[in-house]
Amino acid sequence: MHIPDGYLSPATCALTYAVAVPMWVIGLKKVRQVLDEKTLPTIASLTALSFIIMMFNIPIPGGTSGHAVGAALLALLFGPWVAFVSISMALLVQALLFGDGGITTFAANVLGMAAVGSFGAWWIYGLIRRWRFSPFVAGWASAVLSSLVIALLLGIQPLIAIDEAGRPLYFPFSLGPTLWALVGSHILFFGFVEGIFTQLGYRFLKKIDPELIEKEQAA
Template sequence: MHIPDGYLSPATCLAAYAVAVPLWAVGLKKVRNRLDERSLPLLASLTALSFVIMMFNIPIPGGTSGHAVGAALLAIFFGPWIAFIAVSLALLIQALLFGDGGITTFAANALGMAAAGSFGAWWIFQRLRSYRYAPFVAGWFSAVAGSFLIALFLGVQPYIAVDAAGKALYFPFSLPTTMLALVGSHLVIFGVIEGIFTQLGYAFLKKTDPDLFAEEAR
């Protein structure tokens, strides 16, 4: 689901950075105010886990790929702002060291997988938290929400960046094709994987360290 360099127009990349930079600033402030000696090791561990599971990209039709993210589990235990920063950091390291996702497209990737995934999962979990499988639904929704925004970034390119002959300059697939391939695969495959991962991780962490439960996160 990582967007490489060259897939988005410069205008799209600049717009994504214009939105992401203020959000990163707010998120970093939340990180400084929220973390302590007890919660920092768990955040570091979950961020590392998110980094690892995002490295396993599975190609899908439509010119992109899918994978689990781990944003939902981070959001449930630390709140959406800290999860957003943690997943953004994992994405940045992947882009810089492994070429998984681009630098010009880093903000777009962060808005999709980190922001939409984290805030979407938090929103769903808060409304379903009394239900046993709320973490699964939150994880599933996190993956689908992230894939929707990534698909939107990619799918609008043939409509906003074309040459004189009308040929797409960047990502060539239409919005319906991209939505079907990316969102569809996350609805039935990757979202389910994310949901299972979130449900199991939630049960384990809440049992081993209930004091870190995100009910107190802001």
């Protein structure tokens, strides 16, 4: 689901950075309010785990790939801003060291996976938090919403950036096939992977550190 360099027009990249930069400023301030000797190890461990699971890209029909993210679990435990910053850091390391996602498209990947994935999961979980499988639903929705944003950013490129002959300059596929390939696969498969990961991780942490969950539920 990472967008490489050269897939988005310069105007699209500039717009995504214009949105992401203020969010990073706010997010870093929020993280400083949460970090202490108890929360830091858990946040760092979950961020590292998110980094690892995002490295396992599974090819899907349509010439793209997908993976779990881990944003939902972080959002449920520490809030969407902490999750946003944590996933942003994981995406940055992946882009710089492994070329998984581009530098020009880094902000686009952040908005899709870190921002929408975190805030979407947090909002949906807040609506159904009393339900036993609410972490699963939040994780599934997080993956689907992230794929929707990535698909929209890619799918609009043939509409906004073409040459004189009408050929796309950047991502070549239209919105319809892109939505089907990305969003469809996340609805049917990757969303369930994210949901199961979120549900199991949440229940595991509830067992080993119930105070962490109680603090989240009181927020």
